[in-house]
Amino acid sequence: MARKTGSSGEKTKAELRAAATRLYARYGCAAVSVRQLAAEVGVQAGAVYLYFDDKQALLFDLLDTHLSALAGAWEKASRAPLADPLAQLERFVIFHLRWHLVRKDAVFISYMELRNLTPENFAKIEAKRHAYEDVLDGILRDGVAKGSFQLADTRLGVFAILGQLNGVNVWYKEGGRLSLDALCAVQMDMVRGLVGMSTAREAVEAAQ
Amino acid sequence: MARKTGSSGEKTKAELRAAATRLYARYGCAAVSVRQLAAEVGVQAGAVYLYFDDKQALLFDLLDTHLSALAGAWEKASRAPLADPLAQLERFVIFHLRWHLVRKDAVFISYMELRNLTPENFAKIEAKRHAYEDVLDGILRDGVAKGSFQLADTRLGVFAILGQLNGVNVWYKEGGRLSLDALCAVQMDMVRGLVGMSTAREAVEAAQ
DNA sequence: CTGGCATTTGAACATATGTTCATTTAACTT
DNA sequence: AAGTTAAATGAACATATGTTCAAATGCCAG
Numbered sequence: 001m002a003r004k005t006g007s008s009g010e011k012t013k014a015e016l017r018a019a020a021t022r023l024y025a026r027y028g029c030a031a032v033s034v035r036q037l038a039a040e041v042g043v044q045a046g047a048v049y050l051y052f053d054d055k056q057a058l059l060f061d062l063l064d065t066h067l068s069a070l071a072g073a074w075e076k077a078s079r080a081p082l083a084d085p086l087a088q089l090e091r092f093v094i095f096h097l098r099w100h101l102v103r104k105d106a107v108f109i110s111y112m113e114l115r116n117l118t119p120e121n122f123a124k125i126e127a128k129r130h131a132y133e134d135v136l137d138g139i140l141r142d143g144v145a146k147g148s149f150q151l152a153d154t155r156l157g158v159f160a161i162l163g164q165l166n167g168v169n170v171w172y173k174e175g176g177r178l179s180l181d182a183l184c185a186v187q188m189d190m191v192r193g194l195v196g197m198s199t200a201r202e203a204v205e206a207a208q
Numbered sequence: 209m210a211r212k213t214g215s216s217g218e219k220t221k222a223e224l225r226a227a228a229t230r231l232y233a234r235y236g237c238a239a240v241s242v243r244q245l246a247a248e249v250g251v252q253a254g255a256v257y258l259y260f261d262d263k264q265a266l267l268f269d270l271l272d273t274h275l276s277a278l279a280g281a282w283e284k285a286s287r288a289p290l291a292d293p294l295a296q297l298e299r300f301v302i303f304h305l306r307w308h309l310v311r312k313d314a315v316f317i318s319y320m321e322l323r324n325l326t327p328e329n330f331a332k333i334e335a336k337r338h339a340y341e342d343v344l345d346g347i348l349r350d351g352v353a354k355g356s357f358q359l360a361d362t363r364l365g366v367f368a369i370l371g372q373l374n375g376v377n378v379w380y381k382e383g384g385r386l387s388l389d390a391l392c393a394v395q396m397d398m399v400r401g402l403v404g405m406s407t408a409r410e411a412v413e414a415a416q
Numbered sequence: 417c418t419g420g421c422a423t424t425t426g427a428a429c430a431t432a433t434g435t436t437c438a439t440t441t442a443a444c445t446t
Numbered sequence: 447a448a449g450t451t452a453a454a455t456g457a458a459c460a461t462a463t464g465t466t467c468a469a470a471t472g473c474c475a476g
Binding site: 027028030031112115116150151152153157159160161162163164165167169171172178185186187189190191193194195197 | 234235237250285356359364367373374379386394397404
């Protein structure tokens with residue numbers, strides 16, 4: 001047996017990407033062998049090297065694609081200008097939650113497998129992540145400048161908010177006791193408090 | 209060569225634990241071989257099996273020790289009764305930050321290597337982590353019950369706060385622009401806002 | 417129907433892996 | 447000084463690893 005009936009290069013490559021995302025998230029990149037990955041797609045180990053130079057290139061491809069897609073999606077979502085810092089913050093929070101919650105595996109990998117990148121690849125990925133963090137930083141700075149937010153340090157605010165939001169990925173299960181909309185509302189409520197806008201009470205009452 | 213001069217079982221075991229914590233945090237459990245670990249301590253691979261049944265047992269030992277120590281430390285730190293929910297919350301936040309910031313490697317492992325545990329071991333570790341989360345949940349419930357905190361959902365509050373605080377472990381470097389005390393103050397400030405106590409403005413002004 | 421191209425195999429390579437154990441040496445007891 | 451115990455070796459085992467490549471097969475244009 002050699003070439004399979006109905007085979008296509010792009011299809012196999014896409015399947016490899018998807019399988020790698022799934023397996024790396026579940027077991028870790030180092031714990032998944034090329035043979036396991038290939039088997040998941042129904043192919044021999046050697047076939048993987050037709051699409052990726054080596055294991056490192058595949059990992060980098062996954063993270064790089066993920067972060068580029070994130071940047072693109074935000075650019076699209078933030079096209080309409082908003083004057084109010086709180087509205088900007090809300091747009092960011094909801095975008096972030098929704099985008100990340102449907103990409104749990106990729107998100108997980110993009111944080112956990114950083115240490116398995118070569119230094120050059122690591123630098124590239126970090127630069128993209130940094131750019132995304134700067135988006136939120138800009139919103140916070142704007143809010144502080146306009147007197148809407150009270151934050152002693154916007155950089156710490158960025159990490160606090162992203163830490164809070166990324167935590168959701170760990171425990172949130174679709175179809176649980178909380179709908180996605182309700183989740184977003186509660187999270188946004190806490191973020192609003194975090195940045196020093198104390199409209200929390202009204203929001204709590206509205207949610208009850 | 210067999211037994212080395214000045215060797216002691218407890219010492220070697222402790223060194224193995226320390227080396228494993230360091231290496232696992234840096235490269236991941238699956239990516240560190242028993243030989244690498246042994247070499248880090250200046251010993252042969254076989255020696256590792258005098259102290260741990262296998263790789264899994266070593267990993268479990270690290271996580272279990274870590275979480276037990278956390279529980280013990282909190283019990284000690286929280287002995288004095290506090291009536292005010294905000295004071296309780298402040299005690300928790302500062303305890304959490306200080307305890308975790310000097311154990312970065314162990315903390316990192318205790319989150320990242322969960323997936324490499326057997327199901328039984330995983331369950332044991334999760335139970336301990338859950339117990340710790342319940343501490344914070346209790347504080348939040350108390351604060352809500354007494355009308356101090358405004359939170360739509362204390363469980364989500366737990367995850368939000370722990371997410372925020374654990375994020376610190378990723379970026380905080382000792383000797384950076386922020387002292388540990390200043391860090392705690394800013395973080396507590398944001399937590400205060402998050403739970404709906406809007407004393408943020410005064411704190412910001414005090415910090416300036 | 418045929419020839420070239422795209423796609424995949426399967427075997428092979430060198431090396432690394434987790435784990436076991438008989439053997440050796442150091443330290444402690446008497 | 448002799449005998450016992452504690453600590454560590456180093457070689458061996460079976461298997462798994464990432465990676466390469468000539469050969470084989472399916473697809474499509476002429």
